[in-house]
Every structure is written in C-alpha cells, then in structure tokens.
C-alpha cells in the first residue's frame with residue numbers, strides 16, 4: 001500500500017552498447033556506456049484510479065502501469081530525453097526510473113540486486129527475454145562489462161578519455177524481433193557470436209587505446225552485418241562516419257535501424273561535417289549519476 005501523503009521521483013539513464021549486443025544474449029560479455037540522457041518518473045498521490053498524467057502513452061506502458069502500480073491513488077508523470085526506438089535503452093531507463101520511484105514512495109530502499117530484478121521484470125514486458133544489460137546500465141551508468149546471469153556479472157571499467165558521436169540512422173524495429181532473428185540463425189551463427197564476445201573482452205582490457213577500440217568497433221560492425229542485424233541506413237551511416245573522419249563506427253543496440261556510434265580522434269571536426277550534412281547527432285561521454 002502506498003502512503004498517500006508521500007510523493008517520489010526515480011530516474012534511469014539511457015545507454016549505448018560499445019560492443020557485444022546480441023552476443024550478450026548467448027552468455028558472452030558486452031561493454032555498455034551509460035549516458036547523461038535520463039528518464040524520470042514522478043509518482044504523487046491523487047484520489048481515484050491511478051493514471052498517467054504526462055509521458056507518451058502506449059500499450060506496453062499501460063500493461064506495465066497495471067502490473068507494477070496500485071490501481072488506485074497515483075498520478076504518474078514521465079519525463080525523458082532518452083530517444084525512443086533508437087537502441088538507446090529508453091524502456092530500460094523507464095523501468096529503472098519506475099521501480100526507484102515506487103520504492104521511494106513506499107519508503108523501501110532498493111539494493112542493486114532488487115533494482116536489477118524488478119526492472120528486468122518490466123523489461124521482459126517490453127522485450128521478451130532481455131539479457132539484463134540495458135537495465136543494468138540504466139541503473140548504474142558509467143562504463144560496464146556485463147555478462148548475463150543469473151546473477152549477472154557486472155564490472156565497472158575506468159572512464160575512458162575519449163568521447164563518441166552518436167548519429168541517427170532512423171527508427172529501429174522492436175528489440176524482440178531482432179533478437180528472434182538472430183535466434184533463428186543459431187547455432188549456424190555461433191562462431192560469429194563467439195567472435196563478438198572476444199572483441200568485448202579485448203575492448204575491456206584496452207579501453208584507453210582509442211585506435212584499438214575503434215578497430216574493434218569496426219570488426220564488431222562487420223560481424224553484426226554477418227549476423228544480419230544491420231540495415232541499409234545503418235550501413236550508409238557507418239560508411240559516412242568513416243568517410244568523414246571516424247576511426248571506428250558501428251550500430252548500437254539490437255539493430256535494424258537506430259543509432260550509429262562513431263569514435264573520432266577529432267570529434268569536433270566530425271561534428272562540423274555532421275552539421276553540414278544536417279544529420280541529427282549527439283556528442284557524448286559515458287556518465288555516472290551522482
């Protein structure tokens with residue numbers, strides 16, 4: 001029961017995957033970076049049925065609200081600058097924000113393990129059977145090496161001195177569909193998946209070496225193309241980034257569309273080109289919430 005006199009907020013972060021998407025579903029490590037874009041859920045008391053006051057309403061969100069919150073007595077406000085449908089972890093950021101706001105309104109502190117389990121339950125409503133990578137980085141931020149559990153193995157890696165340019169290559173299909181597509185190719189694609197896992201391991205050990213990280217990103221992209229999860233807009237954007245000074249570029253997330261992440265030794269030069277070409281982009285570093 002939620003005490004009506006108490007209102008609360010909870011937040012979760014957006015993310016990109018530097019290496020290891022899809023392979024992480026098969027137990028290999030992935031490297032993810034939490035970003036400063038954030039989703040905040042505010043719960044406040046009201047009389048009558050629980051309702052969404054602000055935030056983009058959609059069918060899965062309605063199910064999440066129905067399953068996760070009391071039917072009566074709450075006003076829910078969702079604010080977010082995490083791009084939706086771009087492989088930047090918007091559903092995981094929402095899941096973490098919601099469980100934190102709920103715990104705060106109930107005055108029950110959440111351990112990291114509880115935050116993980118409760119937000120994973122919500123992620124399952126969005127994505128079927130997620131690895132847990134997205135909701136882990138949405139909760140912890142920074143740079144993480146993640147291996148699926150249960151329980152997952154999560155290692156915080158040092159913050160690198162480089163930044164990334166994130167380029168918009170259009171909308172991504174549902175993560176669930178892309179994960180199913182890879183599963184249809186299993187086990188014939190297992191050697192490709194294993195090679196992706198090895199790249200994550202190599203990046204984790206050499207995170208400060210920009211050129212090495214960039215070459216792993218390029219190899220990762222080639223392997224993701226082999227897995228069949230890239231797309232024409234993604235391939236075009238990856239090629240554009242490399243032709244305009246990026247030393248490494250790859251898709252990020254489940255693929256089929258969404259964002260391309262690019263590593264450049266001179267990000268400001270790349271950003272000038274991005275502006276000239278009218279591409280929607282972000283310039284970002286990994287971020288840890290305070």
Ligand code: PMV
Nearest residue numbers: 021022087130131175253254
């Ligand atoms: O939801 P996205 O686009 O960030 O992709 C999640 C990463 C996958 O490895 C493709 C799926 C998973 O559950 O880890």
